[in-house]
Amino acid sequence: MNYPGKIKKDVKSVNMTFKRGMDLEELINMSNTYYLDEDIAVIYKKPTPIAIVDASFDSHGRVITKAYFKEPSTLDYNGIYRGKYIDFDAKVTHNKTSFPLENLHQHQYEHMKNVIKHGGISFLIISMNNNIYYLDGNDIIDFISNNDRKSIPYSFIQDKGYIIEQKLRPSLDYLKVIDKIYFKGD
Amino acid sequence: MNYPGKIKKDVKSVNMTFKRGMDLEELINMSNTYYLDEDIAVIYKKPTPIAIVDASFDSHGRVITKAYFKEPSTLDYNGIYRGKYIDFDAKVTHNKTSFPLENLHQHQYEHMKNVIKHGGISFLIISMNNNIYYLDGNDIIDFISNNDRKSIPYSFIQDKGYIIEQKLRPSLDYLKVIDKIYFKGD
Numbered sequence: 001m002n003y004p005g006k007i008k009k010d011v012k013s014v015n016m017t018f019k020r021g022m023d024l025e026e027l028i029n030m031s032n033t034y035y036l037d038e039d040i041a042v043i044y045k046k047p048t049p050i051a052i053v054d055a056s057f058d059s060h061g062r063v064i065t066k067a068y069f070k071e072p073s074t075l076d077y078n079g080i081y082r083g084k085y086i087d088f089d090a091k092v093t094h095n096k097t098s099f100p101l102e103n104l105h106q107h108q109y110e111h112m113k114n115v116i117k118h119g120g121i122s123f124l125i126i127s128m129n130n131n132i133y134y135l136d137g138n139d140i141i142d143f144i145s146n147n148d149r150k151s152i153p154y155s156f157i158q159d160k161g162y163i164i165e166q167k168l169r170p171s172l173d174y175l176k177v178i179d180k181i182y183f184k185g186d
Numbered sequence: 187m188n189y190p191g192k193i194k195k196d197v198k199s200v201n202m203t204f205k206r207g208m209d210l211e212e213l214i215n216m217s218n219t220y221y222l223d224e225d226i227a228v229i230y231k232k233p234t235p236i237a238i239v240d241a242s243f244d245s246h247g248r249v250i251t252k253a254y255f256k257e258p259s260t261l262d263y264n265g266i267y268r269g270k271y272i273d274f275d276a277k278v279t280h281n282k283t284s285f286p287l288e289n290l291h292q293h294q295y296e297h298m299k300n301v302i303k304h305g306g307i308s309f310l311i312i313s314m315n316n317n318i319y320y321l322d323g324n325d326i327i328d329f330i331s332n333n334d335r336k337s338i339p340y341s342f343i344q345d346k347g348y349i350i351e352q353k354l355r356p357s358l359d360y361l362k363v364i365d366k367i368y369f370k371g372d
Contacts, residue, residue: 042300044260049233050250060254064236067250074230078264080271083305087266114228119269 024090024127028077031170035081041175043079043086046072073107075122081175082183085120087112092127098151099126101144109144112137121182125164125174126157133161134177210276210313214263217356221267227361229265229272232258259293261308267361268369271306273298278313284337285312287330295330298323307368311350311360312343319347320363 025045035041054066075089091103104112104124115122115137122137135152139160143152162177211231221227240252261275277289290298290310301308301323308323321338325346329338348363 036300039300039303042297042304042306047233047235047256050236050253062255064250064253064255067236067253068246069248069250080273080301080304080306083271085266085269085271085306111228114222114225115266117225118228118266120228120266120271 024092024125024132027132027166027171028090028125028174031172031174032077032079034170035175041079041081041086043077043081045077046074048072071105071107074111075108081121081178084178084182085115085118086178087115087120087122088125090125090127095151096129096154098149098153099128099157100151102150104140109140113141116141121178125172126161128157129154132164132166132172133157134164134174135161136181210278210311210318213318213352213357214276214311214360217358217360218263218265220356221361227265227267227272229263229267231263232260234258257291257293260297261294267307267364270364270368271301271304272364273301273306273308274311276311276313281337282315282340284335284339285314285343286337288336290326295326299327302327307364311358312347314343315340318350318352318358319343320350320360321347322367 029045032041032043032045035043049070049072050064050067051070052064052067055062055064057063075087077089078085078087080086089104089108091099093099093103112122124135124137124140126133126135135157139156140152143156143160162180164177165173167173215231218227218229218231221229235256235258236250236253237256238250238253241248241250243249261273263275264271264273266272275290275294277285279285279289298308310321310323310326312319312321321343325342326338329342329346348366350363351359353359
């Protein structure tokens, strides 16, 4: 399929510095659309969970008139790639020396452990120091299990993580890292 | 873990007739909580997608003041079971002779086909004629590919589907059907 608008957006994104979580989210969403269009993987961002307090009806149908954002109990993205269950989240930090673990809520961490225990692949995509890293869930669990620190040092991310290639399409080729780690030699 | 409130709810649900989609959804959510607590599977319902029109701040934080429900482009539930990606939806019909296919939106059907193509398991849980059926995605695709009908006859669901056992815990043991179809003899 031909998406002129999206390609334009890609070009813009590749050349920009990531200032907010939204930009990283956009890159991932565009990559997922590419993976879907090219029949490579089926991965979606989950809708943001909200708690509806009040709703009524207007000319467009049912309308929510009061709702709050809820803290998600899972990670934001999931789906299937090469028969494997994939489950991950995107995090942005402006901290230059370490990734603060307060970015990964306790129930998100528990979810990550559950996914891996049941045979899935879980990871974080971390935007930090002008690079976008893939950090595998096994390395995150390994770090947290063996450290009392409240943040993951940047050196650990540089050592264990993988820089995700940014290109035109897909804008963020994170599945290439999964190929490297989980489908070696295939 | 001990959930006295939930067990009570289970008992009530098992003995009730399903009048609304919500009841079936509750049974599935309770079953998923059971599967998670017992370390059997990691399956969640996705939040309902909404389009936020207006938001502001109040004493509780950011508050959505106007939003509409969006039509989901995927199925409502997904996760991992025995290393397999699972993706399904719950549908209720009061029609006694057939399941109207308008209940399964075109993009949901396409999503189901994508999931199966990539090695996942996809299906519908259908509440109909006071039974709750598991109807596998392969049978749904087979039916739709070979028929111009706008509904699946009840006889097809009885023939190809599986009645899901309703019990105390889990309230709806739909993974047992998956064991039967996909993990024969394990």
